[in-house]
Amino acid sequence: MQRVPNDKDDVAAVAGKSEPAYRRIERDLRQRLRKGEWNVGAVLPSRQMLARGYSVDLSTVQKAVATMLSDGTLRADNGRGTYVARDPFTADESGFGEEDAVDTSPSDTLSLDGDMLTGVPSTQIGTVGIFCWFQNQNDFWPRTLIHSVERLMASVGVTTLFVNRCVLGNDLIPEIISPYEGGKRLREAGAESMIYVAVREDPNDDEIAELVAGFCGEYGDPSRVVAITSGMINLPVAHVFYDQNYAGFRAARLLIESGIRSNILFVAPFNTPWVRGRWEGAMQAVRLAGLPLDALKLCPPVTELGVLPPRDPGQSETEVSAAQSVELYLATGTEEPLGVIGANDTIARAFAVAYGEATGRNPGTDYALIGFDDEPASRDFGLTTLRPPLEEMAREAVQLLLRSVRGDGVSQQIRLRSYLVPRRSTRTDAALHAAQLSNRFIRTPVPVKEGH
Structure with missing residues (x-):
């Protein structure tokens, strides 16, 4: 079932912060632009419609939009309305003439939804395993995903345990362990749940099934496994992928x-x-x-x-x-x-x-x-x-796992979109x-x- 959040839901996670409402709305509008909800040249909903969507006064929306008009992200045309004048990544630049866009990585503000910060008994999920092919330590894809998962788990008091699918032997020759062996090692090391990071290879249902069997054992619960992949898989295993x-x-x-x-x-x-x-x-x-x-x-x-x-x-x-x-x-x-x-x-x-x-x-x-x-x-x-939305993929995977452990009904598949830079x-x-x-x-x- 498709998840379609409304404007009010989009800012609910930060509603409790001591910050003016117009600042929260401005940040949310910028995030929606980065996600591609409105392309360059697209006309935004009217100020009145935005005010109704965010459940605030018209003057609050006017303040939020004014900042985005002043930095050139938006442009107002009396005959056309307010439209997107610049890509949000470019708009974050200090000057309009800069040749390259700055890497505006979301990792600096990486956090879980507000409901995730309560009601997650640490005794139910003391240790989470991470399994990943990480042969090249400079590969920013797995590095970003692993770091993001570790940071998010730490924010709710959960310890992480990492097993690398590519293990260097004493002779420095890499040994590639099977998914089954990787899952088994995590289970034997005390991991109660696990996240599989597999974004550098094409989705492989057989390998993921192997991993689940190794981690869960004969009577294990596959709901304690979440995969982060480069495409959709055809297994009853929760996973996050980019489109x-x-x-x-x-x-x-x-x-x-x-x-x-x-x-x-x-x-x-x-x-x-x-x-x-x-x-x-x-x-x-x-x-x-x-x-x-x-x-x-x-x-x-x-x-x-x-x-x-x-x-x-x-x-x-x-x-x-x-x-x-x-x-x-x-x-x-x-x-x-x-x-x-x-x-x-x-x-x-x-x-x-x-x-x-x-x-x-x-x-x-x-x-x-x-x-x-x-x-x-x-x-x-x-x-x-x-x-690719690496930080968001890590965030969604962590939330899937935490909600599953908490007993909430969770989506089996979450599809995310890439960012234009x-x-x-x-x-x-x-x-x-x-x-x-x-x-x-x-x-x-x-x-x-x-x-x-």
């Missing part, structure tokens, strides 16, 4: 909203479930915009994803295959792309390098470029990207002036969160 389809939709939508309505490339040297999800989402954006299907093409120039290698290689192989894709594309003698979507950040950056060497054309100047995953190197590169690679002339075109944008509502 690959929506990420692809949002990437293509950004280009379309910028006035790029043809000659868009989707660069994908290989075919995996997460690549397919992003491709299908991008195609949905093309269809919803009423554009011909050939407005979005694959690079390398193939008829469909299924003919590409069905694997996800390492980074160096990915860069090589992306460069080869550029060579194949140029060999066809087709038109120069106006917009390019890389299946991930590594592919997008590799495309830009190879395409620039071959043609002298650069992203952000000659064409718009966008990737996915917000890898650290993308910030220096100036690559616009879709950032705009940087200079999409700041072409079309993109820079798109927000000034009246009646240009159509808001396409996509659920932020779904529970089943």
